[in-house]
Structures are given as C-alpha cells and as structure tokens.
Amino acid sequence: MKPLVQVQDVGMRFDTKKGSFIALRDVNLDISEGEVVTLIGHSGCGKSTLLNLIAGLTLPTDGGLICNGREISGPGPERGVVFQNHSLLPWLSCFDNVMLAVERVFGAKEGKAKLKARTTAALEMVHMEHAMNKFPHEVSGGMKQRVGIARAFAMEPKILLMDEPFGALDALTRASLQDELIGVMGKTGATVVMVTHDVDEAVLLSDRVVMMTNGPAATIGEILEVRLEKPRNRLRLAHDPQFAEYRASILEFLYQKQLKHAA
Amino acid sequence: MTTASMSISSIPDAAPEKTAASSREKTVEAAVESIAANDASVAPAARIVRARLRDGFSVFVRAVLPPAIGLALLVGIWAIVSMKTPGFPSPLKTWQAAVIIFSDPFYVNGPNDQGIGWNIMSSLKRVLVGFGYAAAVGIPLGFAIGRFKFLSAMIEPIISLLRPVSPLAWLPIGLLVFKRADPAATWTIFICSIWPMIINTAVGVQRVPQDYMNVARVLNLSEMKILTKILFPAVLPYMLTGIRLSIGTAWLVIVAAEMLTGGVGIGFWVWDEWNNLKVEHIVIAIFVIGIVGLLLEMLLIQIARRFSYEHS
Numbered sequence: 001m002k003p004l005v006q007v008q009d010v011g012m013r014f015d016t017k018k019g020s021f022i023a024l025r026d027v028n029l030d031i032s033e034g035e036v037v038t039l040i041g042h043s044g045c046g047k048s049t050l051l052n053l054i055a056g057l058t059l060p061t062d063g064g065l066i067c068n069g070r071e072i073s074g075p076g077p078e079r080g081v082v083f084q085n086h087s088l089l090p091w092l093s094c095f096d097n098v099m100l101a102v103e104r105v106f107g108a109k110e111g112k113a114k115l116k117a118r119t120t121a122a123l124e125m126v127h128m129e130h131a132m133n134k135f136p137h138e139v140s141g142g143m144k145q146r147v148g149i150a151r152a153f154a155m156e157p158k159i160l161l162m163d164e165p166f167g168a169l170d171a172l173t174r175a176s177l178q179d180e181l182i183g184v185m186g187k188t189g190a191t192v193v194m195v196t197h198d199v200d201e202a203v204l205l206s207d208r209v210v211m212m213t214n215g216p217a218a219t220i221g222e223i224l225e226v227r228l229e230k231p232r233n234r235l236r237l238a239h240d241p242q243f244a245e246y247r248a249s250i251l252e253f254l255y256q257k258q259l260k261h262a263a
Numbered sequence: 264m265t266t267a268s269m270s271i272s273s274i275p276d277a278a279p280e281k282t283a284a285s286s287r288e289k290t291v292e293a294a295v296e297s298i299a300a301n302d303a304s305v306a307p308a309a310r311i312v313r314a315r316l317r318d319g320f321s322v323f324v325r326a327v328l329p330p331a332i333g334l335a336l337l338v339g340i341w342a343i344v345s346m347k348t349p350g351f352p353s354p355l356k357t358w359q360a361a362v363i364i365f366s367d368p369f370y371v372n373g374p375n376d377q378g379i380g381w382n383i384m385s386s387l388k389r390v391l392v393g394f395g396y397a398a399a400v401g402i403p404l405g406f407a408i409g410r411f412k413f414l415s416a417m418i419e420p421i422i423s424l425l426r427p428v429s430p431l432a433w434l435p436i437g438l439l440v441f442k443r444a445d446p447a448a449t450w451t452i453f454i455c456s457i458w459p460m461i462i463n464t465a466v467g468v469q470r471v472p473q474d475y476m477n478v479a480r481v482l483n484l485s486e487m488k489i490l491t492k493i494l495f496p497a498v499l500p501y502m503l504t505g506i507r508l509s510i511g512t513a514w515l516v517i518v519a520a521e522m523l524t525g526g527v528g529i530g531f532w533v534w535d536e537w538n539n540l541k542v543e544h545i546v547i548a549i550f551v552i553g554i555v556g557l558l559l560e561m562l563l564i565q566i567a568r569r570f571s572y573e574h575s
Contacts, residue, residue, distance in 0.1 A: 091496040
C-alpha cells in the first residue's frame with residue numbers, strides 16, 4: 001500500500017541571532033492510511049517541529065514531504081490540526097468554532113442545514129452537545145480540547161495531526177479524553193500523527209511509536225511497533241505483560257539511551 | 264418550633280438575592296441572629312431585614328464617603344483661595360452663577376451669545392465629526408499597517424515624526440486650506456485623534472495571538488474571513504482603547520482650538536467670559552468640561568466592556 005504521508009530526508013534549520021540552529025536532520029518516515037503514529041522524545045527534540053512540517057505550518061529547509069501524492073507546501077484542510085492549547089476563538093461559541101471549519105471545507109457544495117448537522121454531529125461525537133452554545137471561557141480545559149478535536153474531525157481530514165493534545169490537562173481528564181479519542185478513532189478509522197511525552201499514552205493509542213533522539217540535530221532513533229489488539233482498554237492493558245514490555249522499551253530508550261543530563 | 268422552621272427556610276431564600284462573598288457573610292450573620300432570635304422570641308425575618316439594611320448602609324458609606332470628603336476638601340481649598348485672591352469667585356458665588364446659567368441652557372441671543380447647552384453641543388459636534396473622519400481613516404490604516412510589514416516600515420517614521428506635534432500647530436494649516444474657522448477646528452481634532460487610533464489598531468493586529476493565525480492557516484480561511492472572524496474581534500479591544508484615547512485627547516484639544524477660532528463652543532465661551540471678566544463662569548466651564556469628559560470616558564469604557572472577551 002502506498003503511504004499517505006511520506007517524510008523524505010527532511011532537515012530543519014532555524015536562523016537565530018546566535019547563528020543557525022539545526023533542529024532536525026535526515027528524518028525519513030512513511031505513514032500509511034488508518035495508522036496511528038505517536039512521536040515521543042524529550043522536550044526540544046523537534047517532535048513538534050516535525051508535526052508542524054507535516055501540517056505545512058513551517059516548510060523544511062532540506063528534503064521534502066508528500067501528502068496524498070502531492071508535495072506539502074502549506075497548510076491544507078486535508079490535514080486537520082489539534083493544537084496543544086486548543087486554540088478556540090474566544091469570541092465564538094463552541095458550535096461556531098466548529099462551524100467555522102465545517103463551512104470552510106464543505107460550504108461550497110452543501111447547504112446551511114447540512115453544515116449545521118455536520119457541526120452538531122462532530123460535537124456529539126466528543127460528547128459536547130450539551131455545551132454547544134457556550135463560549136470557550138465558560139467550559140473546562142478538557143471540554144475545550146474536546147471541541148478542538150471535534151473541529152479537526154469535522155473537517156474530515158485525511159490525516160489528523162495532534163500536538164500534545166492532552167498535555168495541559170490533569171491526569172484524570174487526560175485519561176477520559178484518551179478513551180474518547182480511542183472511540184472516535186475506532187469509529188472513523190482516522191490516520192493520526194500525535195506528539196506526546198506520555199509513555200502510557202503512546203503505547204495505549206498508537207500502532208507505531210516513533211522515538212526521537214535528543215536535539216539539536218534530532219532525528220528518528222527507534223520505531224516501535226505496537227501490536228496490541230484494538231479496541232484497547234486501559235484497565236485490561238494495565239495487567240498485560242506485552243503492554244508492560246512496550247512501555248519498558250520506550251522508557252529504556254528515553255532514560256538510558258537518550259538520557260538528558262541538563263534537565 | 265414554627266419560628267425555627269421559618270428561620271431555616273428563610274436563609275436559603277435570602278442568599279441568591281445578593282452577590283458572592285458578602286452574601287455568604289450575611290447569611291451566616293443572619294443564621295446566627297436567627298438562632299439568637301429563637302431564644303429572644305423575636306421574629307427572625309425582621310432581624311434579617313434589619314441586618315441586611317445595616318449591611319447596605321455600610322456598603323453605601325464605604326462607596327460614597329471617601330469621594331465626598333475629597334470633594335469637600337477641594338471646595339474648602341477653593342474657598343480659602345478665593346478669600347485670599349481678589350477677583351477669584353467663591354464657591355457660593357460660582358454656585359449662584361451656575362444656577363442662573365443652567366436655568367436657561369438653550370437660549371440664543373445672536374451668534375456670539377448662546378446658552379451653555381448650545382456651547383457644549385457645538386463643541387461635542389466638532390469633536391464627533393473630527394473624530395469620525397479620524398476613525399474612518401485611522402482604523403483601516405491601522406489594520407493595513409499591522410497586517411503588512413512594508414506599509415508599517417513606510418508609514419511608521421511619518422507617524423513618529425508627526426505624532427509629538429501639538430495639534431494646535433496644525434490649526435493655521437487648517438485655516439489656510441479650509442479658509443473658515445469651523446472646518447479648521449474639526450481638522451485639528453482629526454489630526455489629534457488619528458494617531459492613537461492608527462497606533463492602537465496596528466498594535467492590536469500585530470498582537471493577535473499566533474495560535475489564532477495558525478487556526479486561520481490550518482483552516483485555510485479567506486482573507487475576508489480572517490478579517491471578520493479573527494482579526495476584527497481580536498483587535499476590537501485595542502481599537503476601543505484607541506478610540507477612548509482619541510476622544511479624550513480631542514476633548515482636551517477642542518477647548519484650546521475654539522479659544523483660537525471663536526464661534527460657538529465651550530472653549531470660545533471660556534475665552535469670551537475671560538474678556539468679560541466673569542471668572543465664575545470660567546470656573547463653571549472648567550467643571551462642565553471635566554464632567555463631559557468624564558461622561559465620555561465612562562460611556563466608552565462601558566462599550567469596551569461590552570466587547571471585551573475572556574482569553575482562556
């Protein structure tokens with residue numbers, strides 16, 4: 001099968017006041033349709049940079065990225081993004097925030113009623129139908145992120161890019177949103193690339209865990225295939241020896257091979 | 264037994280009427296009192312009402328007393344100064360003159376002798392017209408400068424050069440170009456109110472959080488949608504600050520401009536009363552200018568509050 005996203009020899013150099021800074025080098029990664037890939041690594045390892053490159057928010061200084069057979073030259077609606085800080089527009093209600101995205105993608109060929117139905121469906125999928133007409137500041141952090149996820153899913157993107165989507169949430173809310181995400185991914189069969197620094201989250205959600213070496217000039221260190229049966233259940237997996245093994249091998253990579261001394 | 268049940272049921276009823284912290288204190292106080300009331304066999308409802316009245320009174324005292332003392336002090340100093348300075352009107356004399364002036368604020372005795380109401384109105388009209396032109400030019404210009412680096416680099420030096428110039432220095436240019444006093448005064452207002460609006464709007468556009476612009480880029484919004492759904496709402500609070508500063512400056516400048524151009528207006532009235540040596544009228548004018556400025560400011564703060572959103 002032809003991969004949906006191909007990252008080919010990608011390097012990223014930033015020009016700073018102190019001279020040029022190489023964030024990424026020689027990154028090669030293929031992502032197939034329906035696959036869930038997490039990027040994990042210590043902070044500053046360029047995992048968000050890689051995600052932004054796939055999103056098209058920044059362009060690589062070396063190499064190239066291909067999505068759906070075309071070179072990525074900027075952001076596009078076939079690549080939905082969930083931002084770490086949800087990035088909902090504070091002057092629009094939850095509904096209107098999602099509607100803005102829906103209108104952009106489907107507005108040209110569908111009527112108002114259909115667009116509204118799509119928006120409602122997306123919010124129902126993340127169980128936010130009760131707070132649709134509230135403004136972002138009126139709902140909790142977890143609920144905001146649900147709306148952010150709904151916005152990205154509502155665009156029916158080919159691939160969903162998530163930059164530490166649950167990083168700013170408390171552990172319990174995070175767990176419930178992970179379960180939510182497992183449900184949504186199961187239903188839609190979405191292709192997902194997700195940045196995380198949570199080892200459990202990586203194993204729980206993904207088909208492959210991409211472990212990145214420390215920056216500067218970070219690159220892919222190891223790739224772990226997670227062959228756990230889907231749909232996954234966090235309680236069952238808690239006692240699963242295979243789960244523990246996957247977990248251990250990521251921890252080993254992060255804290256033995258790539259130990260960061262200046263933490 | 265009946266009094267006890269009454270007092271319990273009356274406490275939750277009392278709570279929602281008042282706000283937050285103080286209401287909690289009050290219900291606690293009321294509860295304590297109602298417990299005491301059971302022994303004293305006094306109707307607890309009456310107690311609660313009395314306690315609430317007392318609370319209301321203390322809030323009133325705390326809100327009103329300090330400003331009242333401040334004002335009394337001002338009037339006191341004024342009275343002392345007026346006793347020592349010949350020709351300076353006392354508060355009482357000024358008050359009496361004010362009563363006469365405000366008993367007929369809208370009389371017209373020819374172009375140079377009109378009621379204070381007309382004078383205020385024509386000053387306000389000049390401010391609003393000049394400000395309106397400034398908003399029509401300054402806000403779009405501010406958006407353009409904020410959005411496009413080239414424009415900002417092009418226009419910023421001009422702004423830096425012209426902004427510190429006293430608006431009154433522009434008055435002769437206005438007189439030369441427009442040949443009449445009235446548009447020249449409006450022109451002066453235009454010049455002084457345009458800078459805060461350009462600068463604040465431009466800063467607002469530049470400070471739109473990158474997250475929102477990333478949303479716009481990811482959703483691939485059209486420039487029109489970016490303007491209406493992201494830039495405009497994000498910049499609105501900055502713009503309103505610009506408007507508030509502009510109107511404030513315009514109200515400062517109009518008095519001076521009218522002193523020079525004449526006609527009808529509060530500034531001209533001050534100058535006219537100086538020529539008539541009616542100093543008490545000048546003092547009245549100072550109060551009137553202050554109060555109108557204060558009202559304008561309060562109005563604009565209300566509007567700004569209506570349109571501010573919570574970042575979350």
